[in-house]
Amino acid sequence: MTPDSSDCTGCPIDPDRREFLRSVGAAVTSLALLGLLPRDADAASLRAITALASATHDRKAEKRYPIPAADGVSIDKDNEVIVARASGKVYAFALACPHQNTALRWNADDHQFQCPKHKSRYRDDGTFIEGRATRNMDRLAVRREGSTLVVDVDALIQQDEHPAEWNAAFVAV
Ligand code: FES
Numbered sequence: 001m002t003p004d005s006s007d008c009t010g011c012p013i014d015p016d017r018r019e020f021l022r023s024v025g026a027a028v029t030s031l032a033l034l035g036l037l038p039r040d041a042d043a044a045s046l047r048a049i050t051a052l053a054s055a056t057h058d059r060k061a062e063k064r065y066p067i068p069a070a071d072g073v074s075i076d077k078d079n080e081v082i083v084a085r086a087s088g089k090v091y092a093f094a095l096a097c098p099h100q101n102t103a104l105r106w107n108a109d110d111h112q113f114q115c116p117k118h119k120s121r122y123r124d125d126g127t128f129i130e131g132r133a134t135r136n137m138d139r140l141a142v143r144r145e146g147s148t149l150v151v152d153v154d155a156l157i158q159q160d161e162h163p164a165e166w167n168a169a170f171v172a173v
Pocket of ligand 1 (some may be wrong): 022097098100101115116117118119120131132133168
């Protein structure tokens with residue numbers, strides 16, 4: 001007698017299903033490494049992104065990303081760049097906390113960046129709220145080319161040293 005699918009205790013796992021489960025597990029592991037669980041990723045409008053191909057006129061340190069279509073936060077872990085859209089502006093931030101370089105996280109529930117090490121918190125535009133840090137999140141120089149955000153990952157702008165540059169480091173959308 002052939003067991004039906006609802007009574008399959010002890011049946012070996014189908015190889016296709018095993019491969020599917022393996023790939024789901026790998027995806028969950030990847031998100032966990034980013035400090036995200038799938039539920040959080042959905043709630044946060046938080047995405048992992050990779051830089052687009054460079055244009056021929058780009059300098060070596062410039063990375064390209066699509067201009068976000070809606071408010072939210074994206075993280076390019078390879079290049080340690082956060083791209084955030086909030087209230088009609090798009091910013092690029094360094095992933096590292098300005099206190100001691102710990103990778104920052106996005107908390108969708110309160111719309112804030114948080115540092116897991118000493119609990120500094122920042123608004124979605126990078127403004128410091130509280131914690132051990134002594135300045136806002138570091139922004140990166142950005143420019144817009146059509147629907148593309150070009151980020152200079154070597155042009156780190158510290159708010160306490162260059163407040164005017166820091167305030168101007170965004171593109172309007
Ligand atoms: S490393 Fe972020 S607050 Fe200390």
